[in-house]
Amino acid sequence: MYDLLGGLSVIEASSFVASPTAGLYLAQMGAEVIRVDQIGGGPDFNRWPLAGNGRSLYWENLNRAKKSVAIDLGSAEGRELLQALVVATGQFVTNFPVEGFLSHERLAARRPDLVTVRVMGMADGGPALDYTVNSAVGYPDLTGPGPEPVNHVLPAWDLLTGSYAAFALLAAIRHRAATGQGQEVRVPLSDVAIGTVANLGSLAEVLVTGANRERLGNSVFGAFGRDFLTADGTRLMVMAITPRQWTGLVKVLGIADEVAAIEAARGVSFAKDEGLRFQHRDALFPLVEARLALRTYAELKPEFDAHGCCYGPYQTMLEAARDPVLVGDNPVFSESLAGGEANPSGLAYPAAGAFATIPQQDRRAPASAPILGAHTAEILSARLGLDSGAIGALIDRGVVHQHD
Structure with a gap:
């Protein structure tokens, strides 16, 4: 008030x-x-x-x-x-x-x-x-x-x-x-x-393409974002829209070499282009999924926070109501x-x-x-x-x- x-x-x-x-x-x-x-x-x-x-x-x-x-x-x-x-x-x-x-x-x-x-x-x-x-x-x-x-x-x-x-x-x-x-x-x-x-560009998108957008489940259109499971079964929504969020995620998961290999093989760079991260999600999602599955949420949280990663655990509404x-x-x-x-x-x-x-x-x-x-x-x-x-x-x- x-x-x-x-x-x-x-x-x-x-x-x-x-x-x-x-x-x-x-x-x-x-x-x-x-x-x-x-x-x-x-x-x-x-x-x-x-x-x-x-x-x-x-x-x-x-x-x-x-x-x-x-x-x-x-x-x-x-x-x-x-x-x-x-x-x-x-x-x-x-x-x-x-x-x-x-x-x-x-x-x-x-x-x-x-x-x-x-x-x-x-x-x-x-x-x-x-x-x-x-x-x-x-x-x-x-x-x-x-x-x-x-x-x-x-x-x-x-x-x-x-x-x-x-x-x-x-x-x-x-x-x-x-x-x-x-x-x-x-x-x-x-x-x-x-x-x-x-205003979000979606009307123009379908009129220009003449087609509806494909369904993506829990993936985010046009950017790197999806739900993943950690080793202790915590489901996280992980996003990487900005360059800092992407580099932070790569650093925490220790996947720099693997990402570099994908970039070299496909002739792209993911550092600054969120659209490319979305476009090549077929290679990036399995890589991130495998690494997150090796670590618990308790282990990941402080590192994610320290490196500016964007993420959020899935909660029930009752859990949200009790969230400090x-x-x-x-x-x-x-x-x-x-x-x-x-x-x-x-x-x-x-x-x-x-x-x-x-x-x-x-x-x-x-x-x-x-x-x-x-x-x-x-x-x-x-x-x-x-x-x-x-x-x-x-x-x-x-x-x-x-x-x-």
């Missing part, structure tokens, strides 16, 4: 991963992010994994450091309250449909300088999820041995879209500060995905929640704060997620100027919910 965005308030009306991620990153940098949900929770409120008390650990961690307002969005009065909050605040992140009561056109008619960032599935407004977009852009066809496509479980396009949405909001705010103009920025999941494929470098001693994590507030799940575990490190600022502990509706009265009073009597009447009629 940092205070780079102190003074910025954002209304978030969203669900699932991409749009809440945008709000989370803004909150971690100090913005006041006010998440508005349906009374009782939106479609992602009870999403797995769940704690023993039924609370969603997924929701709990995607909504840290935010404030929560619960409104009956099925009622005309409730929808008007959300519209009024957006108009009064001036910054809005959502994945609600383009048309409807939260359309930018309708809201901007009441506040022309409004900045709206709308996360979408498809650019034409059609539905899409990370997994359907990923299947469409071709990555599952590059994963595994084949011939069947292999899905991965990381919602990469959701996370990239959320990050891009947070960036887009700040860019639009900067533009407004310079021109006075508000605007809507639409960020479709499908465009983030296929645009990323293009990744989690235990990592200042990104803390069980000391801001203000001493408990997690809604009632559980204690390492919570992630801002991923960035700012040496010039003190890193604050990650804040807890709110109880649904915990800030309803506070926000209606501060943003809309409603007094306690008016708020009480809304609560009594079931238009809003205030958690006690």
